[in-house]
Amino acid sequence: MAGVVVVFDFDKTILDCDSDNWVVDELGISELFTQFLPTLPWNSLMDRMMMELHSRGKTIKDIAECLKHAPLNPRIISAIKSAHASGCDLRILSDANAFFIDTILKHHGLIECFTEINTNPSFIDEEGWLRILPYHDFSSHSHGCSSCPPNLCKGLVMERIRASLPAEGKKNIIYLGDGTADFCAGLKLEEGDFLMPRKNYPIWEITCTNRSLIKAKVHEWNDGEDLETILLDLINPFFIEEKYNVRSSTTDRMVLAVECKFLTSSIPAHEASSNSTLPVP
Numbered sequence: 293m294a295g296v297v298v299v300f301d302f303d304k305t306i307l308d309c310d311s312d313n314w315v316v317d318e319l320g321i322s323e324l325f326t327q328f329l330p331t332l333p334w335n336s337l338m339d340r341m342m343m344e345l346h347s348r349g350k351t352i353k354d355i356a357e358c359l360k361h362a363p364l365n366p367r368i369i370s371a372i373k374s375a376h377a378s379g380c381d382l383r384i385l386s387d388a389n390a391f392f393i394d395t396i397l398k399h400h401g402l403i404e405c406f407t408e409i410n411t412n413p414s415f416i417d418e419e420g421w422l423r424i425l426p427y428h429d430f431s432s433h434s435h436g437c438s439s440c441p442p443n444l445c446k447g448l449v450m451e452r453i454r455a456s457l458p459a460e461g462k463k464n465i466i467y468l469g470d471g472t473a474d475f476c477a478g479l480k481l482e483e484g485d486f487l488m489p490r491k492n493y494p495i496w497e498i499t500c501t502n503r504s505l506i507k508a509k510v511h512e513w514n515d516g517e518d519l520e521t522i523l524l525d526l527i528n529p530f531f532i533e534e535k536y537n538v539r540s541s542t543t544d545r546m547v548l549a550v551e552c553k554f555l556t557s558s559i560p561a562h563e564a565s566s567n568s569t570l571p572v573p
């Protein structure tokens with residue numbers, strides 16, 4: 293497995309909309325949603341909205357069908373498949389919920405690419421009502437972060453993800469996201485990691501004004517095409533390093549990022565399959 297962990301936000305990063313808003317709008321309860329919004333935290337409101345759909349006769353199947361049509365750029369599908377094929381450890385960190393994410397990833401044939409989905413848990417109760425629970429049980433104690441919603445602090449989960457990685461053979465982390473909570477996750481990145489904030493989204497604005505707080509290298513992206521190009525360019529040097537048993541520094545990796553396409557196309561087939569050592573440029 294290449295020494296890279298890629299952590300994706302889900303809504304407005306993998307999916308090109310908010311899955312919560314998509315379901316609420318498509319299944320015709322936007323007005324009710326807006327009416328309740330000032331009274332409930334978002335996560336509790338989504339659970340309440342699922343009850344509303346259930347009482348209006350909408351089934352789990354209706355919700356799943358609706359999710360399958362949510363917009364997902366094909367370049368993001370190919371980026372995820374390529375990163376997985378390169379041996380990266382792919383994970384999700386999202387404030388949507390398990391049912392929405394599983395349904396969408398399965399529909400696009402992506403679920404097997406991920407080793408872990410960190411999100412609000414969900415289950416279907418005995419009456420067929422989709423229940424959505426908070427990731428952190430905030431009724432007992434607060435996570436203490438003022439920039440994240442009470443149900444999920446992405447910074448805290450990033451710390452857990454890092455702590456779960458094997459101590460030997462340090463892994464580098466690439467984080468992609470769009471929201472304020474994704475910035476909180478970005479604050480936990482270290483030197484050698486990469487933050488990919490979506491341009492003109494909240495994370496990008498905050499990153500621009502708080503650049504000195506981020507230890508990782510920052511690469512902004514606009515759309516699926518950008519995401520694919522930048523992500524694969526970041527991953528490639530790690531892949532080359534592992535494949536040809538080359539160790540390099542962060543600076544070397546930047547050179548490798550430029551050179552690796554040349555290297556892969558110029559290595560004779562018999563060498564490409566062996567564990568040969570290439571000189572680091």
Ligand SMILES: Cc1ncc(C[n+]2csc(CCOP(=O)(O)O)c2C)c(N)n1
Nearest residue numbers: 301302303304310312334385386387388
């Ligand atoms: C102004 C404003 N009010 C409420 C919300 C809440 N919210 C909207 S969509 C969503 C799911 C994000 O999933 P993911 O983490 O996958 O992007 C959440 C928690 C917001 N983002 N902005």
Ligand SMILES: [Mg+2]
Nearest residue numbers: 301303304470
């Ligand atoms: Mg998002």
